[in-house]
Amino acid sequence: MQRRGRGRIAYPYTVWMVIFIVVPLFLILFYSFTEGDIHNLKDLRFSLNGYKKVLEPIYLKVIGNSFVLAGISTFICLIIGYPVAMMIANTDAKYRNLLLTLFIVPIWMNFLLRTYAWMSLLSPNGLVNRVLLWLGLPKLEIMPGKGAVLLGMVYNFLPFMILPIYTVLSKIDKHVIEAAHDLGGNNVITFMRIILPLSVPGIVSGITMVFLPAVSTFVISGLLGGGKAPLIGDLIEQQFLSSRDWHFGSSLSIILMVMILISMAVMSRIDKSEAEEERRKI
Amino acid sequence: MSKTLIELRNLTKRYNDMTAVDGINLTIRENEFVTLLGPSGCGKTTTLRMIGGFEDPDEGEILFEGKLLNNVPAYKRNVNTVFQRYALFTHMNVYENVAFGLRVKKVPNSEIDRRVKKMLKMVDLEGFEKRNVDSLSGGQQQRVAIARALVNEPKVLLLDEPLGALDLKLRKEMQIELLDMQRSLGITFIYVTHDQEEALTMSDTVVVMNKGVIQQVGTPEDIYNEPINRFVAGFIGESNIIEGVMLEDYKVSFDGMVFDCVDKGFAPNEPVDIVIRPEDIRIVVDPEEGMIKGRVTSVVFKGVHYEMIIESDTREYLVQRTKMFPEGSIVGMNVQPADIQVMKRGSTPCSEEEEEE
Numbered sequence: 335m336q337r338r339g340r341g342r343i344a345y346p347y348t349v350w351m352v353i354f355i356v357v358p359l360f361l362i363l364f365y366s367f368t369e370g371d372i373h374n375l376k377d378l379r380f381s382l383n384g385y386k387k388v389l390e391p392i393y394l395k396v397i398g399n400s401f402v403l404a405g406i407s408t409f410i411c412l413i414i415g416y417p418v419a420m421m422i423a424n425t426d427a428k429y430r431n432l433l434l435t436l437f438i439v440p441i442w443m444n445f446l447l448r449t450y451a452w453m454s455l456l457s458p459n460g461l462v463n464r465v466l467l468w469l470g471l472p473k474l475e476i477m478p479g480k481g482a483v484l485l486g487m488v489y490n491f492l493p494f495m496i497l498p499i500y501t502v503l504s505k506i507d508k509h510v511i512e513a514a515h516d517l518g519g520n521n522v523i524t525f526m527r528i529i530l531p532l533s534v535p536g537i538v539s540g541i542t543m544v545f546l547p548a549v550s551t552f553v554i555s556g557l558l559g560g561g562k563a564p565l566i567g568d569l570i571e572q573q574f575l576s577s578r579d580w581h582f583g584s585s586l587s588i589i590l591m592v593m594i595l596i597s598m599a600v601m602s603r604i605d606k607s608e609a610e611e612e613r614r615k616i
Numbered sequence: 617m618s619k620t621l622i623e624l625r626n627l628t629k630r631y632n633d634m635t636a637v638d639g640i641n642l643t644i645r646e647n648e649f650v651t652l653l654g655p656s657g658c659g660k661t662t663t664l665r666m667i668g669g670f671e672d673p674d675e676g677e678i679l680f681e682g683k684l685l686n687n688v689p690a691y692k693r694n695v696n697t698v699f700q701r702y703a704l705f706t707h708m709n710v711y712e713n714v715a716f717g718l719r720v721k722k723v724p725n726s727e728i729d730r731r732v733k734k735m736l737k738m739v740d741l742e743g744f745e746k747r748n749v750d751s752l753s754g755g756q757q758q759r760v761a762i763a764r765a766l767v768n769e770p771k772v773l774l775l776d777e778p779l780g781a782l783d784l785k786l787r788k789e790m791q792i793e794l795l796d797m798q799r800s801l802g803i804t805f806i807y808v809t810h811d812q813e814e815a816l817t818m819s820d821t822v823v824v825m826n827k828g829v830i831q832q833v834g835t836p837e838d839i840y841n842e843p844i845n846r847f848v849a850g851f852i853g854e855s856n857i858i859e860g861v862m863l864e865d866y867k868v869s870f871d872g873m874v875f876d877c878v879d880k881g882f883a884p885n886e887p888v889d890i891v892i893r894p895e896d897i898r899i900v901v902d903p904e905e906g907m908i909k910g911r912v913t914s915v916v917f918k919g920v921h922y923e924m925i926i927e928s929d930t931r932e933y934l935v936q937r938t939k940m941f942p943e944g945s946i947v948g949m950n951v952q953p954a955d956i957q958v959m960k961r962g963s964t965p966c967s968e969e970e971e972e973e
Contacts, residue, residue, distance in 0.1 A: 516765075
């Protein structure tokens, strides 16, 4: 009785989910498998043209680019984020929250605003180049281009790598680390054999939280890449807003979704097998 | 006696304004079972952690076989620790937990296998090798923690309230097992506990601490029978602590009476504290035959004995006897001179500060 009562509380959300998530998802799926005038239901007919178009080399390259860029920026985020997370976790409890907040504060600022800020910093006559010029150093010409896009991605998504890793690291019992030292493990051994394996869940969720938005982002590449290196997100945006080819756009979205689902499945597999392997060792 | 293994000299540790350990001196010998006993916040755990290398002393020296240990990092010390909440490696199975120390030291696999198996047998965990440590009971986890430390064959094993999380029955069993291990392996144990009974049961030497200062060092018998001050008397076992006056050598006055005792060396008419253990007070039916007259105000059956509170004209006495005297009856009480323990005044009260985290 009580259970059913509690279940009812979830109804509004269920309704919300159906209207704004499930229905649109089916609409996109529907558009991706049809062709014709989207405003005229009678004109719509089944077609795989949307998907066929995805397979054209020019578009495959965009998809490939997106995954490579997202992969690289995720990797950079991990390389930068892990030591930062570790540093925060090891900070005296008094200053820890302050430090954490400093790394999180950028998220509170509007995403577009931050990207525009980078634009003006990196532009050919931006602040960075003026400083370099003043120092007598060569100009930095990464914007527009992949370098700037990468920088924008890393900057924007880094907090999402730091947070989950920090959370896991800060939960590791300090006595466990002391025990490793006590048993003869120096700092390197203690890190490699104790801290790193125990933080795998944080790494996995960090990678997921950075890779997903990175692979589907469109504003960053549009603004910092100057359209030179369009990503799958830009392509989808184009189809819906300028090219008005909703069928192709929907096909791209579905493909992106499937690929994300696959990579998430792979990640959770790694997470599990990592833990299993440690358990099975010897 | 066997030779000195560890020496603490004027060891001091401060946290901000608080002095956790205040200039303690202690000598620990080979094969000794030493217990640091005291209430929370008395500095016992901090002392142990300094020996283990997890805290740096602010002042003083730790000598290990005559060599200064202060600046040796924890992973290079020939001591191992059993942590309070075990601190097992949850991402490894039982076997790998125990093998960790040997793997780090690059011991050949065949020897690791032999030693780990032997150790698991000793702690009665054969067949648990592949088990995940999270799936073990508290007692089993405790055994893994002990095996993980002992497999390295340390000269000293540090134990930080290792049985605190176990239930009473298991705790008693583990006390005996630990004692057996210590005897058969010939390893020095430094054991931290706040449980006075545990300390009395297991130790060769008990070190009673309070507020970062050692109050008394001695055998369990010494500590129990001849507590040096009010704090030790109150912390170890139940006792009647009575204020009195030492009239002259072998004569002490309390409760309006003069008693013979076996203590001397006090100034004439010096105020003192007197300890009488509840089991040392004898009751006689005829009040006139007792040195102190009193009325029984409460009787509680405790299994082995009855615990009675007897009120004299000036105070209450806690008395434990196997024979029961009914509530309300007027009785006499006698104490043997040897059972009157006279202590100097000026004891330290017990502090209630929390020491962990």
